[in-house]
Amino acid sequence: MTDLNYRKENLARYQFWVNAVALLGILISCTVIIGWILRIPLLLTVLPDFPSMKKNTAVCILTASIGIALLQKIKANPTSPNSFKLFLGFAALVLLFIGTATLFQHFIIINLGIDNLFLDDWLSERKEGVYPGRMNVLTAASFVFFGISFVAFLTKWKHQSKIMQTLLLPVMLIASVALISFVYGITEHSKMLFISTMAVHTAGVLFLLSIAGLFIHNEVGLAGLLSGKGTGNTMARKVMLRITMFALAFGFFRVNFFRYYKGDEEFSIVFSLMLYIFISCIVIWFTANEVNDIEAMRDAAELDATLMQSFIKQAPSSIAAFDTKLRYIAYSKNWVSDYHLEGVELLGKSHYEMFPEIGDKWKIMHQRCLAGETIHQDEDKFVRADNNIQWLKWEIRPWHNTDGSIGGILMFSLDITKTKAAEEARIKLLELEAKNRELEQFTYIASHDLQEPLKTISNFSAILNTQYSDRLDDNGKQILNYISESAVRMTELVKGLLFYARIGSERKLEEVDFNEAVKNVCKDLASAINEKQAQINVATLPVLPAYKMEINQLFQNLISNAIKFCEKDKQPIIHIHAKAIGKSWEFVVQDNGIGIAAKDREKAFVLFKQLHNRGVYAGTGIGLAYCKKIVELHAGSMRIEDATNGGTVFYFTINPIQYEEA
Numbered sequence: 001m002t003d004l005n006y007r008k009e010n011l012a013r014y015q016f017w018v019n020a021v022a023l024l025g026i027l028i029s030c031t032v033i034i035g036w037i038l039r040i041p042l043l044l045t046v047l048p049d050f051p052s053m054k055k056n057t058a059v060c061i062l063t064a065s066i067g068i069a070l071l072q073k074i075k076a077n078p079t080s081p082n083s084f085k086l087f088l089g090f091a092a093l094v095l096l097f098i099g100t101a102t103l104f105q106h107f108i109i110i111n112l113g114i115d116n117l118f119l120d121d122w123l124s125e126r127k128e129g130v131y132p133g134r135m136n137v138l139t140a141a142s143f144v145f146f147g148i149s150f151v152a153f154l155t156k157w158k159h160q161s162k163i164m165q166t167l168l169l170p171v172m173l174i175a176s177v178a179l180i181s182f183v184y185g186i187t188e189h190s191k192m193l194f195i196s197t198m199a200v201h202t203a204g205v206l207f208l209l210s211i212a213g214l215f216i217h218n219e220v221g222l223a224g225l226l227s228g229k230g231t232g233n234t235m236a237r238k239v240m241l242r243i244t245m246f247a248l249a250f251g252f253f254r255v256n257f258f259r260y261y262k263g264d265e266e267f268s269i270v271f272s273l274m275l276y277i278f279i280s281c282i283v284i285w286f287t288a289n290e291v292n293d294i295e296a297m298r299d300a301a302e303l304d305a306t307l308m309q310s311f312i313k314q315a316p317s318s319i320a321a322f323d324t325k326l327r328y329i330a331y332s333k334n335w336v337s338d339y340h341l342e343g344v345e346l347l348g349k350s351h352y353e354m355f356p357e358i359g360d361k362w363k364i365m366h367q368r369c370l371a372g373e374t375i376h377q378d379e380d381k382f383v384r385a386d387n388n389i390q391w392l393k394w395e396i397r398p399w400h401n402t403d404g405s406i407g408g409i410l411m412f413s414l415d416i417t418k419t420k421a422a423e424e425a426r427i428k429l430l431e432l433e434a435k436n437r438e439l440e441q442f443t444y445i446a447s448h449d450l451q452e453p454l455k456t457i458s459n460f461s462a463i464l465n466t467q468y469s470d471r472l473d474d475n476g477k478q479i480l481n482y483i484s485e486s487a488v489r490m491t492e493l494v495k496g497l498l499f500y501a502r503i504g505s506e507r508k509l510e511e512v513d514f515n516e517a518v519k520n521v522c523k524d525l526a527s528a529i530n531e532k533q534a535q536i537n538v539a540t541l542p543v544l545p546a547y548k549m550e551i552n553q554l555f556q557n558l559i560s561n562a563i564k565f566c567e568k569d570k571q572p573i574i575h576i577h578a579k580a581i582g583k584s585w586e587f588v589v590q591d592n593g594i595g596i597a598a599k600d601r602e603k604a605f606v607l608f609k610q611l612h613n614r615g616v617y618a619g620t621g622i623g624l625a626y627c628k629k630i631v632e633l634h635a636g637s638m639r640i641e642d643a644t645n646g647g648t649v650f651y652f653t654i655n656p657i658q659y660e661e662a
Helices: 003-038 055-076 082-108 139-153 160-184 200-216 223-226 231-260 265-314 335-338 360-370 417-467 474-502 512-524 527-532 548-564 625-634 657-662
Strands: 318-323 328-331 375-383 389-400 407-417 507-511 535-538 542-547 573-581 586-590 637-643 646-654
Touching: 003 055, 055 082, 055 139, 055 200, 082 139, 082 646, 139 160, 139 200, 139 407, 160 200, 160 231, 231 265, 265 542, 318 335, 335 407, 360 375, 360 389, 360 407, 389 417, 407 657, 507 512, 507 548, 512 527, 512 535, 527 548, 542 548, 542 657, 548 573, 548 586, 548 625, 625 637, 625 646
Parallel strands: 535 573
Antiparallel strands: 318 328, 318 407, 375 389, 389 407, 507 542, 573 586, 586 646, 637 646
16 A cells, blocks of 8 residues: 555544544533533533533533534645634634633632633532632643644644644643543642642543644644554554553552552652663563564565566556555556556556446456455456447456455456457458358359250250241341340350359469460460450569469450450550569559540449440450459459550559468
8 A cells, every 4th residue: 555545544534533532522511511501410520529520611622622623624625615714713712712811810810700701600619719610720721722723723834733733732741640640549639739620521521632633633743653654653652552551550550559558758769760661671672572573574565565566567468456445556567558548647546536437347346356256257348438348358366465364456457359359350251251152152053054044045046047047037037146146145144154253262372473374365365466466565574472373364354355445447555564562563454445434444343344335345244353353362452544545554463471371
């Protein structure tokens, strides 16, 4: 736990006790005031024949208790309403007025009439030198000290906290003397100087109020010494408690022993002094050993904590350590990056403050972990406050203090969002591939089965044309020609569809010399090339891992299209070259044909889409669809642009790395 957290916990704890003491003072003083008003003697004393609490004393205790409560509120919240400070100032004036006036009456030996200002003292009888209803000197002095301490707080003096503690320490001493005198049974005539009898409940309330006032500023002075968590603070608490208990017991023994067994007064002093020193040394010896043990345990714990924090900070995974209230005490760099907490100081802050979207399900698991349970989950959906989704693999387990108690929680997490997304993409890809295979199989079967009825139509058309042509008129012959041509065209379309479906189905990766591929295509198209006197210019092309049969078909479609879609009186000229772009290669096939309008370029790759009149340019409209599928099979893309000479430029890319991974 950080020192800041320790101080915060101390502050909350002391605020509770300060308010409790203030409430007790208010209840006791109100009870006494009611007793004076209603003339009920039992409410004025603790036991019959005990000294009563005077009216002014009760009023001052009520005022001091309210003042302590107000002082606590203002200290805890500096932005408290100004009315709190006004009431505190009024309380200081009441205490200073009554206390100072009473002291003035005692030392000047004059009656100012404030003792019975509102009510007569119907309980006390006036004796020589004693006025009924008058509080004693030390009680009045105590209220003066309280009043001055309130003023010191309001005036914001430089060392106000130390001044307040300095003023309240005498009050604690005065009240302690009165309480100890009551416990020891010291009679009035045995008391020294101006110390006189103080009502036991007056002494008790003053003692508690003075301590409460000291611990309002629990970070400095005596309160700071007793409330700190350092080794010196621990030793101070132990030594002060033991010596105080021993001194009270020893004083009680000494008073009663020499009360009943008279002896030499000087010897009794020497004997008491030496015995006190001896027992004090024993107390210090035991305390020192305990503090040494505590220091050793603390050093070990701090070493463990330092090692744990260092390990967690440098850990290559997301780790965070929390105390029992889920406040950060250590965290790794990956924790910051995984949860996008860069620039945020997490130490001492609540995990729930940093992640307000954490629901009750997680909080219940945290409590189970604090009870000793280790919990993990391989896959969990975490919806962030901005509605972004993180998938986490996590484990939480308790960590223990040196005494074996659970000190908090260790959280281990792994952001698997990308892995989850990749897995989902892989599943979708597998589903898509399965559907594609089904579609390809369906297309293959449908295309294959369609060929039989087409053959039948062609055969019967041929029979009609051969055997029955003399019986048909011109219209009948024309219809028969349409049927024959449509059957032939349908056959070509089915064959094209069948080939399209089978592209890549039996692909084999190998080193392909693109120069040889173009040369082989030109040999296959030699008849068309010679017929149209086509000129094909090929620059040096690369050798790449690819699917050889598909690459040949790609160039065959592009070159044959370039020859086909060229004006009749124009010599086809085709340029082929390639260049490396990063790890990919871009190929260019340029012709001087009729070109493709910009609005039709996307349609050009659509299956069976013909952009030109079939009567002028024969074909099935499937060639560029072949090309695009083959290029995509090679992890590339394809586009069309205008050539400067009015023809068309085809660009396509392939990525050899994909083939190496294949």
